[in-house]
Amino acid sequence: MKKRPLHEQSLATLISNDEITAPLWIQFRHAPAQSIYPAHGHAWGEFIYAFNGVMEINIDQIDYITPPPYGIWLPPHLKHSGLNRTDVSHGTLYIHESLCEQLPKQAGILLNSPLVCALMQHLKQYPQDKDHPEHLRLLHVLLDQLHHAPLVGSYLPHSEHPALKYILDYLHQHPSDHSTLQQLAQGMNMTERTLARYCQKELGMSLNEWRQRLKVMKAMSMLERGETVESIALDLGYANASAFINMFKRWMQSTPDQFRKLYNSVAE
Template identity: 65%
Template sequence: MKKNAHLIKNFLEIPACNDIPAPLWYQIRDAPAQTIYPQHKHAWGEFIYAYHGVLEVNVDSIHYLTPPPYGLWLPPHLKHSGLNRTKVTHCTVYIHESLCQEMPKHAGILLSSALVPAMMEHLKTTLSAEINPDEHLRLLHVLLDQLQHAQVIGSYLPSSSHYLLEPLLEYLKQNPSDHRSQAELAKQMNTSERTLARYSQSELGMSLHEWRQRLRIMQALPLLEQGHTVESIALDLGYASATAFINLFKRWMGLTPDQFRKTFSAP
């Protein structure tokens, strides 16, 4: 996060969890906006799931985002830090290295079955209830089994330090409503469309078009939580109509913006 230090210098540092009492354990936290978790590591792998908001995690200068209903996997002994630009409610399932033989060996977003979000919601609703500890442990083992079968992908919104892509990606983050074509953007960067397409695929693992769609989804999430109308968000992101934005959102998130708001926004 050093390259963004000027943006987060006023963020409040909050302690990471290093006192983990069991081989398989979970913790739910409400993190205020503009806070950071300092860099740390331990012998537990972490499955991080955001109920509300988007937690940002930095691993070796790779930037991971955790938009619900996806979760982030961090293997044991991996140094990482966290950043909360907005208020985030998230759960971390801690899995000791002795239980991680079947878990992915690299960090990434886990695309799990529909059962996992349901189990995470159940963990949240029963946290303060007087539930038999053995029952909770059985649930965590079922969750572990589901996570072992999940597909792992890279960061939802990859970054790049490439001399050509880095300034362009930063520009697009600041100007998400810019709908110029890839050819027009390439001309702005004094390169060819073909070269820009090649670098996007090799550096980001996806086309620039897909990256821009993901960016707009990520920028829409906090606006939805803050109560902005779908129409105003669509306008901010450069869409001519709310319908076009709704179709994009549903294609990527599986829900309409209003459905997502009702499901994942804080009460």
């Protein structure tokens, strides 16, 4: 039986955290697969770090996606919603706007240092009272580290157009699919030219570029899990590792192995 696209499946609505009680505050949560955080915003910036799974944050119909060990940065007062296609364990550091002067003014993925990964793991494993001096010191060290984390704008534009949304959901679930633009268009009873026009209008890019961005983000998650470059290339539909490496390097300015070594978590 053909699986329904995600937007046609029932999604559990989770409670967003809008009652933050300190300038620096951290929370750890587990979100089940096929669940959403409704749109919300507040005076706290958010550094969202996924320990397991891949989180998707939607801002003005742009999807910011981050696998471990990288984090999403959301500036204060930015309305956003969240989607979890799979089970996700994550921690969120809430940073009041008064402490955000040295942090980016736009949303994006922070390529945080190994120390950030270690601090997040420690804070999750050894919870303390939120007012405990040691706990507060660790939060400030974490904040200092985020000041130096590079911000990258890798993202996947989103579309509410029914036919295009169906195709994007399908490709999310089948990143190795080799269907041509013409084949995908025929599956939705439209012409190749019409689908190409929808992509440029709704996504601001070709479908081929969107698919490459998707594969980069999928690859980041696989690299974190320790999978080999060869197996990642095959899982993403490449005939050999060289083609995958060249594509990844065009987007991230480093090979997959270089990227893993630079930004791998201490846990590995």
